[in-house]
Amino acid sequence: MRIDVVSIFPEYFEPLRLSLLGRAIADGTLQLSVHDLRDWTTDRHRTVDDTPLGGGAGMVMKPDVWGRALEDVLGGHESTAAGARPGRRVLAIPTPAGTPLTQRLVEDLAAADHLVIACGRYEGIDARVAEHFARHIEVVEYSIGDYVLNGGEAAALVLVEAVGRLQEGVLGNPESLAEESHGAAGLLEYPVYTRPVSWQGLTVPDVLLSGHHARIARWRRDRALERTAHRRPDMFTRLRGDQLTWEDREVLARLGWARTPAGPRRLVLREGRAEEAAALSRLAAETFPMACPERMPAEDIEAFIRANLSPGRFSDYLGDGDRYLILVADLAGDLAGYTLSVLPRTVDEPPYAEDVAAVVPIRPVAELSKIYVRASAHGSGVSQALLDATLDALARRTVLGVPLAGVWLGTNARNRRARAFYERAGFTLVGGRRFQVGGRVEDDAVFLRALVAPPS
Incomplete structure (x- = not known):
């Protein structure tokens, strides 16, 4: 040239x-x-x-x-x-x-x-x-x-x-060109370190000394995503969908960004508000059927929605903060997902069903009753970010001054995708339960996860 x-x-x-x-x-x-x-x-x-x-x-x-x-x-x-x-x-x-x-x-x-x-x-x-x-x-x-x-x-x-x-x-x-800021990856570059390993009380992250190339690559990718989110969030609007892995999407969602069909959108995870009862009911009615087995009759699904997911029921949930915790995924002002957790009122209160109480021995224990995300946000990392935020919120809750020891949930035993999702989040299969939807009784798998209260 x-x-x-x-x-x-x-x-x-x-x-x-x-x-x-x-x-x-x-x-x-x-x-x-x-x-x-x-x-x-x-x-x-x-x-x-x-x-x-x-x-x-x-x-x-x-x-x-x-x-x-x-x-x-x-x-x-x-x-x-x-x-x-x-x-x-x-x-x-x-x-x-x-x-x-x-x-x-x-x-x-x-x-x-x-x-x-x-x-x-x-x-x-x-x-x-x-x-x-x-x-x-x-x-x-x-x-x-x-x-x-x-x-x-x-x-x-x-x-x-x-x-x-x-x-x-x-x-x-020439490989330097691929990893640097504004390069082919479309992100700011990750932080770099050299010897000495410890300097002025600051130590190089352990993962960089591990020799585990896959973990090092993941760590660097996560730091690049974090830097870009904090310093140049405008760069996310230029990223193509094929430039992001599912791990990337989950990291971005935790950082407050979700990749949707409409492009990157700001994600806020927060508690639901009293005035959102009707909107949450609509969201629940839209998303609950996605978790139901294909063979389940529509009338049974509708009966469950009327009984448990109506605007009136959500008003009750939102109005009783000691019993229920609702977190929502707010995508630029639109509700894209929610979780509903049921909290115990006493330290020794067992799960409501005997078959669950038999396999969930720890107390006090909460139930993650529902976690649903709109289809348009599937694959965006919103589900994992919403679950992580819910687990963090539950870990901070106490019952009469005693921190929650764990959280359990039930999901359809045949829903392999949901089961894998919960296992990846640290839940362990502990047994089963019978769950009624309308006129049908379904077999659910029961999962349990311990909670650790954050340092005070």
Whole structure:
């Protein structure tokens, strides 16, 4: 790749002769030339600017001087030799009014054959320069941020390094490009560490010393997701669905982001509100049938919904905070899921059914009665985040000053997907129960999980 930079301060670019870029320039991997704009002036004062037409502060760089300089550097607008094509040529002009310089734009410019960077000063370059050259070649006006510098040289340095390091043979380890911030992964890079292992009371995370490559990769991926969520959440909107694994989606959901068919949406996990009884009833009526066996008659499902999931019943649940805990998954103002937990009123209160009490011996114990998420949020990580939040909330609850010792739940014995989900969350199968839905009695698997109260 050939890069030409035109500036009234050519000395500004001496640092490009250092480090990896300097080596690439020295061995010919990257061709870089820096030109003094004043070499194309025609008066004895070497004037490159004039007052702005129409009035105003500052000075504007002259189009005729820039025109001569760029025509020479570009080698003319047509082919450089008879019958030859000059390849892809791009004129890049740094300006606060330009398109933001992103890694995607850098990658595009790195594919050009010839890149010319025109560094303006004062109030900028006469607008006709960009307009004129855009008739013949590609012109990109770019900005490196929402701030103003004295000239385009700093922005040109940024572009040369960003584009230059992408050229084949410049970096010693090309794999570095895949993992870094704004790279192919679409995330900010994870934190990095080296020796000594302990410094100033700070120790390198143990997983990085484990030698377990899969765990290290997962740890790094999780930290990259966390950094992006906290510092650049806007980047999630550009991620494709195939860039996220199910583990990624669960991590993002815990961080307050859910990937839905409509794109990434902010996720808030909170307690249900009294005024949401009707909305929760609608959500429950929509989601409960998804957990029912296919053979279950619709009238039995409807009977269960009328008896247990009506707006009136949810008003009762929401109005009795000592007995019930409802957490909701709020996706940008829409309820996407909920959990309903039943709390004991006394330390030794057993589960309501004898067959459950027989296999759940610990006390005090709560029941995770319901956890449902809309189909549109399936695969987004919302279910796991909602379950984690519920378990955390239950671990903080006490009964007459005694922390809850555990939580149990029942799920249809034939629902393999649900059973695997609960087992992955730390629940253990302890037995079974009989569960009535309308006029039918179903066989449920009973799971139990211990709770550990957080430090006070």
